[in-house]
Amino acid sequence: MRPGNERYGRTAGGPRSPDRAAVVAGLGAAVPQTVVTNDDLAGVLDTDDAWIRRRTGIRQRRAIATGQATSDLAVEAARNALASAGTADAGAVVLATSTPDQLCPATAPNVASRIGLGPVPAFDVQAVCTGFVYALASGAGLISLGVVDSVLVIGADTFSTILDPEDRATRVVFGDGAGAVLLRAGSRTEPGALLDFSLGSDGSSVDLIGMGAGGSRQWSTGLPAKAEDTYFSMRGQAVFKQAVSRMAESAQDIAARTGWAVEEVDSFVFHQANSRILAAVARQLGVPVERFRTNIADLGNTVAASIPLALADATAEGELTPGQKVVLTGFGGGLTWGSTAVVWPGLEPLRTELSTEAGDFLPKYR
Numbered sequence: 001m002r003p004g005n006e007r008y009g010r011t012a013g014g015p016r017s018p019d020r021a022a023v024v025a026g027l028g029a030a031v032p033q034t035v036v037t038n039d040d041l042a043g044v045l046d047t048d049d050a051w052i053r054r055r056t057g058i059r060q061r062r063a064i065a066t067g068q069a070t071s072d073l074a075v076e077a078a079r080n081a082l083a084s085a086g087t088a089d090a091g092a093v094v095l096a097t098s099t100p101d102q103l104c105p106a107t108a109p110n111v112a113s114r115i116g117l118g119p120v121p122a123f124d125v126q127a128v129c130t131g132f133v134y135a136l137a138s139g140a141g142l143i144s145l146g147v148v149d150s151v152l153v154i155g156a157d158t159f160s161t162i163l164d165p166e167d168r169a170t171r172v173v174f175g176d177g178a179g180a181v182l183l184r185a186g187s188r189t190e191p192g193a194l195l196d197f198s199l200g201s202d203g204s205s206v207d208l209i210g211m212g213a214g215g216s217r218q219w220s221t222g223l224p225a226k227a228e229d230t231y232f233s234m235r236g237q238a239v240f241k242q243a244v245s246r247m248a249e250s251a252q253d254i255a256a257r258t259g260w261a262v263e264e265v266d267s268f269v270f271h272q273a274n275s276r277i278l279a280a281v282a283r284q285l286g287v288p289v290e291r292f293r294t295n296i297a298d299l300g301n302t303v304a305a306s307i308p309l310a311l312a313d314a315t316a317e318g319e320l321t322p323g324q325k326v327v328l329t330g331f332g333g334g335l336t337w338g339s340t341a342v343v344w345p346g347l348e349p350l351r352t353e354l355s356t357e358a359g360d361f362l363p364k365y366r
Helices: 038-042 049-056 070-085 108-115 128-144 203-208 236-258 275-285 303-316
Strands: 020-032 034-037 060-063 093-096 122-125 150-158 176-187 194-201 267-270 325-332 336-343 350-354 361-365
Touching: 020 060, 020 070, 020 128, 020 194, 020 303, 034 038, 038 049, 049 275, 060 176, 070 108, 070 150, 070 176, 070 303, 070 350, 093 108, 093 128, 108 122, 108 150, 122 128, 128 150, 128 176, 128 194, 128 303, 128 325, 128 336, 150 303, 176 303, 194 236, 203 236, 236 267, 236 275, 236 325, 236 336, 267 275, 267 303, 303 325, 303 350
Parallel strands: 020 350, 093 122, 093 150, 267 325
Antiparallel strands: 020 176, 034 060, 150 176, 194 336, 325 336, 350 361
């Protein structure tokens, strides 16, 4: 353990308290410097700014530069979360991503090494856009069991690397980014404690969101992958319906588990899939859409990074304040969905931009 970081020690000492919980202690984010506007896409696709905004609510998104990778964003977001918490140490790393640096090995150990954490537990979680919530549950479990006293939970994706450049349906939606929180051991009664989780999946709908090539199913055929299978795809209309119903049900379930009425929730921070989806979920829950914190207009759908990025932006802009009852909900391929609940703590997020030269970071706000 490093001097000055006793609060965030790597292993739990002594008997575990039944009140032991994972508490959000730091919040960080990182996005690429390169901005891709709707007008930029209109120059190469059969679309225009008005069509994209009407269908998605997005006006621009970020994209990594040539030679950069998901780990570059994950490392910077993780460093920012540590700085936000006032520490340089963490007992484990859980990285949610569907775009790892390579298929094997996992990207999380490399991220932990680059941060300088040493031989800590580190692993990836793959649940697409629900990945960050699943990763939070994994990190909270490590803390609750006393395996470690702190966990860096990161959501990072670079979907610009797996999109068909000619597919209007996906290219206008997705952007690159990373967000992270530092969880520390604490009490369920203090602000920032993750109070409960509601998780689910439906593998019978696996064909709605995904990429056909790049796995054992395709490799075992001995045949080259079809061109269309080498890119990410989704069946938009079916996904829309599933996203609305599953996220609404998940949010209702976590509120009930926590003992909150849905109407009591001050802020909903959902996966930033599409502004129309968020509006439809608000209607289904019967709450004002103004309670939904969103940054999709500026960043697009950043997959596993979308919830922590939205948390960072909403906190920095004063939309999330200490004491608010907050529900976090994701929905993604698998299909997967999940929620958690937290009374928001006092945090100072740190976000930076990854320049077009890998490893060169530009401060944005604190």
